[in-house]
Amino acid sequence: MCPLTLFTASLSSAAAPPVHIFRTVGRWRYLRSMRFFSTCVAVSDSFPDTQDPPPLLPPSADQQVFISLLISCKSVAQVRQVHGQVAVTGMTQNAAVANKLLYTYSQFKFMADARVLFDRMEKRDCVSWSVMIGGFAKIGDYWNCLLVFRELVRSGFRLDNYSAPFALRACRDLIGVKVGREIHTMIFKFGLRSDLFVTAALVDMYAKCGVLEEARQLFDKMSKRDLVSWTVMIAAYADSGLPSESLALFDRMKKEGVVPDKVTMVTVVFACAKLGAMHEAVAVHEYITRRGFSLDVILGTALIGMYAKCGCIGVARKMFDEMPQRNVISWSAMISAYGVHGHAGLVDEGHRFFNCVMPEYGVEPDVKHYTCMVDLLGRAGRLDEAYNLINGMKITADEGLWGAMLGACRIHGNVDLAEEAANQLLELQPRNPGYYVLLSNIYAKGGRWGDVAKVREMMTSKSLKKTPGWTWIEVDNKTHYFSIGDNTHPQSKEIYEMLHVLAKKMEIAGYVPDTNFVLHDVDEELKVGILYTHSERLAISFGLISTPPGTTIRIMKNLRVCGDCHTATKFISKITEREIIVRDVNRFHHFKDGSCSCGDYW
Numbered sequence: 001m002c003p004l005t006l007f008t009a010s011l012s013s014a015a016a017p018p019v020h021i022f023r024t025v026g027r028w029r030y031l032r033s034m035r036f037f038s039t040c041v042a043v044s045d046s047f048p049d050t051q052d053p054p055p056l057l058p059p060s061a062d063q064q065v066f067i068s069l070l071i072s073c074k075s076v077a078q079v080r081q082v083h084g085q086v087a088v089t090g091m092t093q094n095a096a097v098a099n100k101l102l103y104t105y106s107q108f109k110f111m112a113d114a115r116v117l118f119d120r121m122e123k124r125d126c127v128s129w130s131v132m133i134g135g136f137a138k139i140g141d142y143w144n145c146l147l148v149f150r151e152l153v154r155s156g157f158r159l160d161n162y163s164a165p166f167a168l169r170a171c172r173d174l175i176g177v178k179v180g181r182e183i184h185t186m187i188f189k190f191g192l193r194s195d196l197f198v199t200a201a202l203v204d205m206y207a208k209c210g211v212l213e214e215a216r217q218l219f220d221k222m223s224k225r226d227l228v229s230w231t232v233m234i235a236a237y238a239d240s241g242l243p244s245e246s247l248a249l250f251d252r253m254k255k256e257g258v259v260p261d262k263v264t265m266v267t268v269v270f271a272c273a274k275l276g277a278m279h280e281a282v283a284v285h286e287y288i289t290r291r292g293f294s295l296d297v298i299l300g301t302a303l304i305g306m307y308a309k310c311g312c313i314g315v316a317r318k319m320f321d322e323m324p325q326r327n328v329i330s331w332s333a334m335i336s337a338y339g340v341h342g343h344a345g346l347v348d349e350g351h352r353f354f355n356c357v358m359p360e361y362g363v364e365p366d367v368k369h370y371t372c373m374v375d376l377l378g379r380a381g382r383l384d385e386a387y388n389l390i391n392g393m394k395i396t397a398d399e400g401l402w403g404a405m406l407g408a409c410r411i412h413g414n415v416d417l418a419e420e421a422a423n424q425l426l427e428l429q430p431r432n433p434g435y436y437v438l439l440s441n442i443y444a445k446g447g448r449w450g451d452v453a454k455v456r457e458m459m460t461s462k463s464l465k466k467t468p469g470w471t472w473i474e475v476d477n478k479t480h481y482f483s484i485g486d487n488t489h490p491q492s493k494e495i496y497e498m499l500h501v502l503a504k505k506m507e508i509a510g511y512v513p514d515t516n517f518v519l520h521d522v523d524e525e526l527k528v529g530i531l532y533t534h535s536e537r538l539a540i541s542f543g544l545i546s547t548p549p550g551t552t553i554r555i556m557k558n559l560r561v562c563g564d565c566h567t568a569t570k571f572i573s574k575i576t577e578r579e580i581i582v583r584d585v586n587r588f589h590h591f592k593d594g595s596c597s598c599g600d601y602w
Helices: 003-010 019-025 033-044 063-072 076-088 095-107 111-120 126-138 142-155 163-174 177-189 196-208 212-221 227-239 243-255 262-275 278-290 297-309 313-322 328-340 347-361 367-379 383-391 399-412 415-428 433-445 449-461 492-509 524-532 535-546 563-576
Strands: 471-475 478-482 553-557 580-583 588-592
Touching: 063 076, 063 095, 076 095, 076 111, 095 111, 095 126, 111 126, 126 142, 126 163, 142 163, 142 177, 163 177, 163 196, 177 196, 196 212, 196 227, 212 227, 227 243, 227 262, 243 262, 262 278, 262 297, 278 297, 297 313, 297 328, 313 328, 347 367, 367 383, 367 399, 383 399, 383 415, 399 415, 399 433, 415 433, 433 449, 471 535, 478 535, 492 535, 492 563, 524 563, 535 553, 535 563, 535 580, 563 580, 563 588
Parallel strands: 553 580
Antiparallel strands: 471 478, 471 553, 580 588
16 A cells, blocks of 8 residues: 555544654655645545544645644644644654644643654753653653653753652652652752742642641742742641641731732631631631632632631531532532531431442442441441441442541440451551550550550550640630640649539539540549549630630540540530530530530540
């Protein structure tokens, strides 16, 4: 078959013509150019109207025309047609045309085609490398992004402020801080450390990889900080559990005259939600209103979450009702808000919904569905049923599912199943101290102090530390923090006097301390003393002496609320006639008149 016929036939397929055709056609390209053009047009007429291929041009087409053709392409099939023409006319050796081809393939996310073209280019410039590195990064193929970046470095080309940020983005999303540091070194070598875009990408990489100190050092040294840099740093502190730092940085940003956009405000709202401080939430909301930000789906949903996590479910609902538009995420946020503010424990209802997911809605249950069901069954004490559900799964259990199982075992004191769940978790996350602590607590509750010691030795050998428990309360726009047995507060004397008064009234009302929640091998009297100085009670006592009678007390805790403190708070709400709202790591507890919104089911 004639090489020209082979080439024109290849135009009617979606696949790029084979390379050997291009090589053979090279010998024909100066022959019968008008006949070639006519044949190509005839082939193009056979395409469906929806393809709308760009007009094919004779081999004499110049650089600008090919670039214009590529700009007009509406599908990858059209790009491949133009690619064929470029190859026939020998224009693949034209850097501008070849780079435009690379870029157009990357725009359509066909990086495999781009890579083939790139590998066959005899000459590459900085644009060629940048397009490939950026193209792989944009489709989330970070390994290939870094491989091409490595080839760039080895080829002797200088780094620029386009390729380096994309490589750092790949390190960020792969949590590859080691490679990121190596790229940082190259950036110094090539004199890019003063470039705004490169430095911002470095800050972003270190921040998302959890290396906050290095991120902050780079941020503070920037000669000029744009809005993106500020937003990245604010988000990094919030993601790392330091919302106070986020809000402090936001205040500094405003003082330096940087005007936030909606993305920044969503990040700040998220930080407020993490902190749970009502006065900060109100201040941020007022700022949003003052600046005239529209309450769209994203910002409105963020505000719903913020107020819900500050303990104001009523205001969260008001925000929901005022949103001009709502989507499934908005509805889910509001439903979730109600969920964490009260849990009915409707196990049978949960079973019914779980069992109808596939037959009625055609949705195959994934690990998240199973996790919800295990959590529901486990909290209800149906541990064997939850464990059998896990064993009958056709999918692999993840950290969240085994975590739900372990938490349920802690509530109900099932040591054997707890050991199984903990072993699975420690295989998945061997350096998560929370799981060691949870297993240790279960052993302690069962009086197995030898096993407690073994778990603590394991933590010590791995240099893991338990997260200290804190409770904080907001009074007069100031946040006060308490730890167990804390006596550092300026009003400690008054706080402990209130604790003493409460203890007597609670005893009269029928409260009996549950010393099973003291996870130390000490005598009963000392255990009772430890219970009375838990951080939750210190914060509540401070709230009682610092706020007017009848007002609601809101406290936040970074860990799960202690079971005995949960019981004690019900008594305190009754004898003081106060509503007490407690936000712990799992949910909100609304204590009023001696009962809790969770129905003792949390």
